[in-house]
Amino acid sequence: MLVDLRISDLKGPAQEFPLLRSTTGLVTLILRNCNITGEIPAYIWRFRELQMLDVSFNRLVGTIPNRIARKLKLVFVAGNMLSGNIPDALLRDGGNIDLSYNNFTLQGPDEPACQSNTGNRIINLYKGSSTLSTLQRILPCTRDVVCPKYKCSLHVNCGGNDLTVRESKRRIIYEGDSGGDFSRYLSGNYWGFTSTGDFIDEPTYQDSRLINITPTTNISDLYSTARLSPLSLVYFHYCLENGSYNVSLHFAEILFTNDSTYNRLGKRMFDIYIQEKLVWKDFNIEDEAGGARKPVVEYFNATVTDGMLEIRFYWASKGTIRIPNRGDYGSLISAISVIPTFKVCSHGNKKNTTAYIVAAVLTVCVIFSILGILWWKGLMGRKRVGKDFEGLELQTVAFSLKQIRAATNNFDAANKIGEGGFGSVYKGQLSDGTIIAVKQLSSRSRQGNREFLNEIGMISCLQHPNLVKLYGCCIEGDQLLVVYEYMENNSLAHVLFDSNVSQLMLDWPTRFRICIGIARGLAFLHEESRLRIVHRDIKATNVLLDKDLSPKISDFGLARLNEDEKTHISTKVAGTIGYIAPEYALWGYLTDKVDVYSFGIVILEIVSGKSNNNYMPSHSFICLLDWASHLQESKNIDELVDERLGSQVNREEAERVVKIALLCTNATPSLRPTMSEIVQMLEGKMEIPEVTPEGSKYTNDVRFKAMKDFHQQRQNQSSVWTQSQNSTIIRTDVAYSSSTSASGFNEISRNTISYL
Structure with a gap:
């Protein structure tokens, strides 16, 4: 048995x-x-x-x-x-x-x-x-989980008590984790740990063990204790300042030894994850330290975007199980140190704290002096905002129209860098040398100035590495202006589809990184931000590239300014033909799965280097998605990859992206994954569910119906419509019903930038 x-x-x-x-x-x-x-x-x-x-x-x-x-x-x-x-x-x-x-x-x-x-x-x-x-x-079992203040460092003496250690002429207190509940110890400094698993064949339930030895000349107090986990051990810090951190992980093999007994036969291998990303597979302490009972420190970088840092150790059933003892296997960690790379934190040093406070006070005084001078000279737009805003606490910087005109040379046509469904975009330079992008919103917004300010204020609070940063706004007379950071490398569409003009060629690692970056930005908007936002118009022109070719999503939140009501049924569809999910285009049904669909189209374009709207491989396929579905069905995905990449493509990653794209563009919204799941799939942390290809053999597929109608309309009206020098895209800023055709769409030049 x-x-x-x-x-x-x-x-x-x-x-x-x-x-x-x-x-x-x-x-x-x-x-x-x-x-x-x-x-x-x-x-x-x-x-x-x-x-x-x-x-x-x-x-x-x-x-x-x-x-x-x-x-x-x-x-x-x-x-x-x-x-x-x-x-x-x-x-x-x-x-x-x-x-x-x-x-x-x-x-x-x-x-x-x-x-x-x-x-x-x-x-x-x-x-x-x-x-x-x-x-x-x-912390699901804690009441009123809030962050009354934020921390910016972490020092843990794993498996031991509080310990003071001198590092670089400073005394650092490593907090011990040996007290409290064994599995979910919580500290007053907003950190804790959780361990899972059980040392099999041991008589008692233990999801982790405390290990300690007598300190020696080779092993200091910091390495004489450790926490041992049989399966998965997580240390987490919440209420942490957002930013970049240096993570130091301290290890020493203090269970297995170098002696001549059976203890030397011990072998330990485990995986290390930081922010749910695998940073070291099959880590072996003895190999890295050069023997047992020798300390070793491994250094990593981590980025905190939601106030949360997570470090996980996972034992993948590798190494020794029963030698020397049955309960000695698993991951082992001696200490953890997390220090910010930015300079707003004191690391616990009182002198540094005082210095930063003094510097902050002086900085505030200087800023107020400058603002006072600008106000006195009439360069600040606060007093010109109008009576409607008296008593309204602005959540973003209010620029004056005079400042914006000076920055853009009075909206000179030579400074115009884009045109979108929400208005024109101009490049400008502030008096301090900051390069900006100014979006001149169209006057058709249905919201009043007060509501506009509230919306912009909320949007300005959304900060993420993959979102375009908002600097401020300006409201004077009938002018509604929004000021953003300037993106040096234009839009993803410009680079992908106009490489001759941009003179940029994205290699495969960069393209794959862009896919992940867009996914992370959307996951933040959908699931992580305080203000949940459905973008509604994800496309290559709304993904901008900075100087490092990192993707930043633009135009998020602006669709809210044109909303008539706050229901999940939208009477006014904002989107672009070829990217709009069928349930949204036909019936105005709006959920975050609309963005998931559009994201699927964009990553197909990234893989192929071709526009979904303007590429027709044959009369049998109406668009890029139609063709990709057919290639997936016939197992010929290689034909989809941009030929300009040659052989420098990671085939496994390319296949993964295409499979995810087809999963995202499923005609049934409920079968599309969430953006957080997509991030995990792209990073290889989650398997991609098998999907049934929905190729062109389904002639009535609603995903392709709008595109077919659009191409037919464009052919019928070619004598009336004039083509610009570049290819075109179509924005939908008109009301939809289930019978709406493509003939009512506005045609706008594709070679543009759209911000936020």
């Missing part, structure tokens, strides 16, 4: 849960990180003898049933997509239950699961629900 089945970390294609119905005598079942999809069969939960179930880090969906075998006390389902309520049957006394990194329904601290961490019972809910805010996801 099979009683113990342990399989982990298999590479290969996705597979369904194995058929185990006849193995009713199973006591231990481990199917960890095996790329398993679908649901966990209900009969698994009812095996009478089953004591341990570990199916963590797969792609499982579905719910956990209310009926669960009473002997089942160890349940590890971390890193899946399970949903629904947490059944009471899991909340029994004595057990180790890990529900982290899932999509369960959690209502907050009153959840029964939040009352269950007592005695020998451990319930891990870290990031167990995607329906909560960022802070509530990591």
Whole structure:
């Protein structure tokens, strides 16, 4: 009779849960990180003898049933997509239950699961629900999760107590993590850790262990303690200032030794993730340190964009399991140090703190003096904003029309760098030398000036590395102006489709990085920002490239300025033919899946170097998407890749991008992934679900109907419409109904820039 089945970390294609119905005598079942999809069969939960179930880090969906075998006390389902309520049957006394990194329904601290961490019972809910805010996801059982203040450094003595260490003539306090709850210790300084797994065959439940030895000449106090985890160990810091940080991870192998006994046979390998990105696979402390009981420090960079830093150590079942002891395997970490690369933080030094305070006070005084002079000379637009804004607290910089005219040489045509559905764009230079882009919004906005300021104020709060930064605005008379950072390399469309003009050729690594950057920006707008925004018009012209060719999404939030109502049904569709999702174009149904569809089109253009609107490979295919669907169906994706790239293409990455694009452009919105899932797919952290190609054989496919209508209209009216020197795009700024045709679209030059 099979009683113990342990399989982990298999590479290969996705597979369904194995058929185990006849193995009713199973006591231990481990199917960890095996790329398993679908649901966990209900009969698994009812095996009478089953004591341990570990199916963590797969792609499982579905719910956990209310009926669960009473002997089942160890349940590890971390890193899946399970949903629904947490059944009471899991909340029994004595057990180790890990529900982290899932999509369960959690209502907050009153959840029964939040009352269950007592005695020998451990319930891990870290990031167990995607329906909560960022802070509530990591701390679902804490009331009123807010950040009264923000930190900018972290020093942890893993497995030990508070320890003062002298570094670079400064005394650093490394906070210990040995107190409090073993698995979810929370510090008053906004950090904590969570560990999952169990040392198999050990008599007690332990999701981590504290390791300590006597310090020696080779091992200082900082390396004489460590925390050991049997599966996955996460250290996190919330309420952290956004910015770039240096992360130092301190290691020393203090369990396995260099002596002549069996201890020297020990071998430890584990993976390191920072901000959910794999930064080191199969890390081996002894190899990097040059032996056991020798310290080694590994350095990494991390970027914080939502106040949250996460460092994870994952044991992938590699190395020694039973030598020297059964409970000595897993990931091992001695200390963690996180220091900002920016200079607004003091690192805990009182003298530095005083210096920064003095510098800040002086800076504020200088700024107020300059503003006073500008105000006195009439160069500040505050007093010209109008009576409508008296008492209104502006959330962004108010430029005067005089400043903007001076910067753009009175909106000289020579400074015009773009035209879009929301207005013209001009390049300008402020008196301090700052290069700016000024969007002159059209006067047809339905909102008043006060509402305009409120909207711009909220948009200005949205800051992300992949979003164009807003500097401020100007309102005088009938002028509505928005000021943004200037993008040196124009738009993605300009570089991709007009390479002869731009004289830029994007290699494959840059294109792949752009795909990920756009996805991250959209994920921020949809799921992470305080103000949830559906862009509505994602396309290559609305993706701008800075001097480093990093992508920044423009025009986000401006569609809100033209809204008539706040429902999910939009009576006025804002978008571009060829990029608009069918449910939005035909019925005005607006969700974030509209942006997902458009993103799919854009990454197809990035792979192929061709415009979805203006490329027709033959009369059989109406657009790039139509052709790509056919190539996917016929297994000829290589034909889609831009021939200018030659052989310098990572074929695996290119295939991944095309598969994701076709998944994003599924005609059924519910089958499209979320942007956060897309980021994980692009980075290789999540498998791409198999999709059924929807090629041109489906002649009535709604995805292609609008394009076919548009091309027919353009052919019929070619004698009336004049073509500009460059190719064209079509913006939809008119009202839609289910019978709307393409004939009402405005034609605008594609060789332009659109900001925000």
